Amino acid sequence: MIMSSSALILDANLDDPDRFYAALVESCRDLPPEEALAFSARLILLLANHVGDHAILAEALRLAAAGEPAA
Amino acid sequence: MGTYDYPRYAARPLAELKARSTSTADVAIVGGGMVGLTMALELARRGVGTVVLDEDDTVSHGSRAICQAQRTLEVWDRLGLAEPMMARGVTWNEGRVYHRDRELYSFNLRKDSRARFPAFINLQQYHVEATLAEAAHREPLIDLRWRNRVTAIDVAGEPLRLGVETPEGGYEMPARYVIAADGARSTIRRQLGLQFRGKVFEDHFLIADIVMDAPFPAERRFWFDPPFAPGQSALLHMQPDRVWRLDFQLGWNIDRDRELEPEAVRSRVRRMLGEDIAFELEWVSIYTFQCRRLDRFRHGRVLFVGDAAHQVSPFGARGGNSGVQDVDNLGWKLALVLDGRAPESLLDSYDAERVHAADENIGHSTRATEFITPKTDVSRIFRDATLELAGRLPFARAFVNSGRLSTATVLPADGPGNVGGSTVRSGVPVGAPCPNLPAISCDGAPGHLLGRLDGAGFVCLLFVNGRTTLSADDRRAFAALAGADIPVRTLIVDRAGGTADADHLPDPGGLLADAFGAEDGACWLVRPDQHVAARWPAFDPARVASALDRICGRSGAVNPRGA
Numbered sequence: 211m212i213m214s215s216s217a218l219i220l221d222a223n224l225d226d227p228d229r230f231y232a233a234l235v236e237s238c239r240d241l242p243p244e245e246a247l248a249f250s251a252r253l254i255l256l257l258a259n260h261v262g263d264h265a266i267l268a269e270a271l272r273l274a275a276a277g278e279p280a281a
Numbered sequence: 282m283g284t285y286d287y288p289r290y291a292a293r294p295l296a297e298l299k300a301r302s303t304s305t306a307d308v309a310i311v312g313g314g315m316v317g318l319t320m321a322l323e324l325a326r327r328g329v330g331t332v333v334l335d336e337d338d339t340v341s342h343g344s345r346a347i348c349q350a351q352r353t354l355e356v357w358d359r360l361g362l363a364e365p366m367m368a369r370g371v372t373w374n375e376g377r378v379y380h381r382d383r384e385l386y387s388f389n390l391r392k393d394s395r396a397r398f399p400a401f402i403n404l405q406q407y408h409v410e411a412t413l414a415e416a417a418h419r420e421p422l423i424d425l426r427w428r429n430r431v432t433a434i435d436v437a438g439e440p441l442r443l444g445v446e447t448p449e450g451g452y453e454m455p456a457r458y459v460i461a462a463d464g465a466r467s468t469i470r471r472q473l474g475l476q477f478r479g480k481v482f483e484d485h486f487l488i489a490d491i492v493m494d495a496p497f498p499a500e501r502r503f504w505f506d507p508p509f510a511p512g513q514s515a516l517l518h519m520q521p522d523r524v525w526r527l528d529f530q531l532g533w534n535i536d537r538d539r540e541l542e543p544e545a546v547r548s549r550v551r552r553m554l555g556e557d558i559a560f561e562l563e564w565v566s567i568y569t570f571q572c573r574r575l576d577r578f579r580h581g582r583v584l585f586v587g588d589a590a591h592q593v594s595p596f597g598a599r600g601g602n603s604g605v606q607d608v609d610n611l612g613w614k615l616a617l618v619l620d621g622r623a624p625e626s627l628l629d630s631y632d633a634e635r636v637h638a639a640d641e642n643i644g645h646s647t648r649a650t651e652f653i654t655p656k657t658d659v660s661r662i663f664r665d666a667t668l669e670l671a672g673r674l675p676f677a678r679a680f681v682n683s684g685r686l687s688t689a690t691v692l693p694a695d696g697p698g699n700v701g702g703s704t705v706r707s708g709v710p711v712g713a714p715c716p717n718l719p720a721i722s723c724d725g726a727p728g729h730l731l732g733r734l735d736g737a738g739f740v741c742l743l744f745v746n747g748r749t750t751l752s753a754d755d756r757r758a759f760a761a762l763a764g765a766d767i768p769v770r771t772l773i774v775d776r777a778g779g780t781a782d783a784d785h786l787p788d789p790g791g792l793l794a795d796a797f798g799a800e801d802g803a804c805w806l807v808r809p810d811q812h813v814a815a816r817w818p819a820f821d822p823a824r825v826a827s828a829l830d831r832i833c834g835r836s837g838a839v840n841p842r843g844a
Binding site: 255259 | 659662663665666667669674676677680
């Protein structure tokens with residue numbers, strides 16, 4: 211396994227976050243829930259391949275699954 | 282029935298079996314199937330006699346494990362049996378994946394086209410076992426006993442004692458070691474009260490071997506959610522003798538008897554192949570599968586191999602092929618222990634290495650099964666998203682899992698059977714089998730590397746650029762290593778070329794050196810099972826000797842140059 215050279219970025223990292231958020235919502239606004247889920251799945255696969263780092267992806271999976279952080 | 286006439290092997294008279302069982306056998310192998318027979322032949326090659334006990338009087342019922350992998354062919358080649366298997370089998374390297382009504386992509390499994398053997402041949406298990414049984418019948422060191430059913434094992438004392446039933450009655454058979462090669466429903470495993478751990482999958486699959494003249498090429502074809510079986514999966518393989526393997530997923534809640542009715546099967550086949558293709562049914566079977574293993578494969582002097590030790594789903598051809606790799610690993614170790622050159626603890630490295638391999642196989646097999654038959658609605662959505670992307674974006678094909686097909690396990694470099702040594706970024710890692718690339722034979726004729734290693738003993742591969750770089754001290758060290766009680770033969774791989782003989786392998790152009798990732802002067806220690814055990818940037822006989830002791834479970838290094 212390739213060692214991670216960097217960690218998952220948790221500071222705001224897009225120069226115009228509103229722009230991406232609006233595009234994301236727009237992309238699946240008219241989709242019924244099951245198709246929206248399929249859209250999300252394709253998006254995740256595309257981005258995971260782009261990230262290409264198991265440690266970063268594992269950290270993202272952990273944070274996405276955790277919900278509220280433990281006290 | 283069909284295209285194959287099952288041989289019937291004669292059972293020997295009980296009086297003869299009893300007479301032969303008054304003395305203790307070194308090794309009794311329970312089960313004369315693909316793995317048990319390969320085990321007996323491998324041990325015979327190492328001078329170890331075996332008694333093989335098989336409850337039946339013929340070979341595998343049905344084609345069963347048809348995909349024989351490259352590493353399996355390499356092991357059989359040591360036994361002189363790869364050629365007849367190759368001559369009869371269907372060679373294939375490519376797989377093709379379909380989703381619904383379209384082809385997604387194809388892939389080639391042959392990593393190096395220069396390797397002697399293809400990624401796979403398809404050959405029915407009955408052909409494989411018949412070839413192995415004929416060889417075993419010819420081998421004086423193998424006492425192959427058909428219609429000998431083992432019903433009991435007593436492990437309380439030494440030797441071990443097997444209770445054997447024959448058509449004429451029972452007898453007792455003493456043996457120093459017992460190898461359980463008696464399959465998924467292993468009697469030995471039950472007798473010892475050992476449990477499998479792992480997963481049972483709630484799904485049924487139907488195998489239909491059909492005979493037909495078909496225009497399909499020799500490749501593996503896999504369908505996800507095909508129009509002829511919506512929501513399920515299907516698989517197609519070519520076998521010899523105009524036989525084709527069709528494998529249909531059926532689901533969990535099925536009427537087994539109804540699905541097995543010939544007309545139901547024929548109708549399923551016609552939906553897949555079309556109404557106009559003529560075929561006959563050869564063999565039909567419904568199976569379920571498990572991905573599980575024993576906690577340990579060594580229990581004192583009882584050793585478990587193949588399906589008796591571990592089971593996987595069929596996706597990936599990791600059943601029979603992993604059993605043959607068990608044999609590859611166990612044979613030389615047991616031979617060294619039997620003649621007292623290594624302590625019995627060496628057999629623990631069989632356990633450690635093949636448990637590692639079984640976990641790798643179970644992992645691959647479980648992940649393939651999860652992909653092929655998603656367990657939840659959400660996992661199906663991810664699966665379908667992957668397939669949809671794979672049709673248009675090549676990156677996603679790497680996520681598609683219709684079975685990760687069997688390759689040789691790379692054993693843990695820091696495990697008990699290996700030493701490690703210097704790290705090299707590319708090339709052949711410690712723990713991997715040597716690649717079977719073109720290499721000049723002793724007599725100068727074209728050959729392959731594993732033929733030069735021949736799997737009999739330890740070999741030190743020394744990569745040089747010109748033999749004049751070797752000193753008189755080096756030559757003396759080679760002789761000392763070769764003369765030790767566990768001999769290490771040094772094979773000089775010379776980038777500068779030169780003449781071939783038993784000790785010299787000309788490697789003009791450095792094909793082998795480059796494939797190994799070996800610098801000039803580098804030294805690689807290869808085990809009798811052709812796996813790399815250690816590698817060093819330079820030849821040091823003391824290191825080789827101490828590595829050998831560690832690999833063989835012996836303590837205290839011996840310096841072959843003399844103290």
